[in-house]
Amino acid sequence: MAEFKVIGVIGAGQMGSGIAQLAAVAGADVRLLDKDAEALLTAKRSISDSVQRFVSKGQLSKEVGADAVARVKYTSNLEDLQSADIVIEAIVESEDVKKKLFAELDKIVKGSAILASNTSSISITRLASATKRPHQVIGMHFMNPPPIMKLVEIIRGAQTSDETYNKTKTLAERFGKTVVCSKDYSGFIVNRILMPMINEAFYTLYTGVATKEDIDAGMKLGTNQPMGPLQLADFIGLDICLSILKVLHAGLGDTKYTPCPLLVQYVDAGRLGKKRGVGVYDYT
Numbered sequence: 001m002a003e004f005k006v007i008g009v010i011g012a013g014q015m016g017s018g019i020a021q022l023a024a025v026a027g028a029d030v031r032l033l034d035k036d037a038e039a040l041l042t043a044k045r046s047i048s049d050s051v052q053r054f055v056s057k058g059q060l061s062k063e064v065g066a067d068a069v070a071r072v073k074y075t076s077n078l079e080d081l082q083s084a085d086i087v088i089e090a091i092v093e094s095e096d097v098k099k100k101l102f103a104e105l106d107k108i109v110k111g112s113a114i115l116a117s118n119t120s121s122i123s124i125t126r127l128a129s130a131t132k133r134p135h136q137v138i139g140m141h142f143m144n145p146p147p148i149m150k151l152v153e154i155i156r157g158a159q160t161s162d163e164t165y166n167k168t169k170t171l172a173e174r175f176g177k178t179v180v181c182s183k184d185y186s187g188f189i190v191n192r193i194l195m196p197m198i199n200e201a202f203y204t205l206y207t208g209v210a211t212k213e214d215i216d217a218g219m220k221l222g223t224n225q226p227m228g229p230l231q232l233a234d235f236i237g238l239d240i241c242l243s244i245l246k247v248l249h250a251g252l253g254d255t256k257y258t259p260c261p262l263l264v265q266y267v268d269a270g271r272l273g274k275k276r277g278v279g280v281y282d283y284t
């Protein structure tokens with residue numbers, strides 16, 4: 001990949017680890033950063049397991065798989081991202097925390113580097129305002145799990161340049177993804193439509209219309225989705241779903257996005273979904 005020899009990924013959770021894997025399989029040298037050493041260890045195991053699944057199905061050769069795994073370097077030091085041609089951020093879904101990171105990154109990475117965010121809903125224009133390179137800031141929104149899902153939603157901030165958009169689109173295509181492009185409004189395309197459905201599933205449970213199992217089976221079998229909406233919410237992370245709904249509610253100013261009290265209560269109780277072993281369902 002001529003333009004993107006070194007790719008930085010920040011946040012080694014469910015999304016960042018999958019994005020790092022895609023970048024390594026595409027041939028880049030990857031620097032995967034997390035502030036939490038435990039998260040880096042988990043990411044290392046998950047990248048290795050996921051690559052192995054592709055190798056065992058014959059979708060990747062053993063050599064390409066081994067090379068990709070070896071090309072990911074793990075770090076907690078932002079300075080290690082200095083040589084990156086693009087940095088893709090996948091940390092917590094908080095505007096303040098992301099802005100602080102973008103301001104720091106802007107000072108560290110080379111002038112030509114693109115700063116991309118995997119945010120699910122937050123304004124790219126506002127993230128870009130924390131930097132002195134707003135024309136090189138863009139939304140690159142992968143779907144979970146990144147190694148499997150076919151889509152990348154690209155979000156152009158108010159000042160994103162055509163050059164940044166074209167390079168980012170080419171990179172997503174090199175990852176084997178189909179690109180859709182959204183303007184920079186809360187939730188973009190996918191979560192603008194998906195989160196109200198998930199929220200409504202919580203209200204359906206909260207108001208006692210049906211059991212969680214029947215809500216999920218109804219939607220899975222009745223509308224041909226791979227997972228029911230409550231199971232999908234657990235898979236995404238209930239904290240992430242709540243953060244996205246709050247962004248939709250604040251950004252679009254419509255009460256229809258009010259997060260269901262049951263979703264709020266689960267998050268308050270630390271029931272964050274599959275990643276914590278309990279959410280709507282118990283995974284222990």
Ligand code: CAA
Pocket residue numbers: 050051053054057119120142143144145147148149190191194226227232236240
């Ligand atoms: N790496 C490699 N392979 C993987 C994998 C991973 N991380 N995860 C799943 N797979 C493979 C499995 O090996 C399996 O392969 P085979 O069929 O060849 O055996 C295949 O994918 C299916 O996996 P499973 O049998 O384990 O389970 P499944 O059939 O339920 O599929 C799933 C898992 C692909 C996640 C599927 O349930 C699904 O598509 N769910 C919906 C996911 C979705 O909607 N994601 C988008 C969420 S919204 C979002 O991401 C945006 C946001 O901002 C919140």
Ligand code: NAD
Pocket residue numbers: 010011012013014015016033034035036039089090091092093094097101118119120121141142143144235236237240275
């Ligand atoms: P996660 O909780 O699994 O992982 C986040 C990681 O970021 C953690 O390992 C945490 O230690 C690390 N982190 C937090 N703050 C940091 C900082 N300041 N510096 C370095 N590391 C930091 O979360 P996730 O599900 O991978 O989501 C990450 C981002 O991707 C969010 O913006 C989310 O909205 C978006 N996203 C999530 C999904 C999904 O289905 N979960 C899908 C698409 C996009």
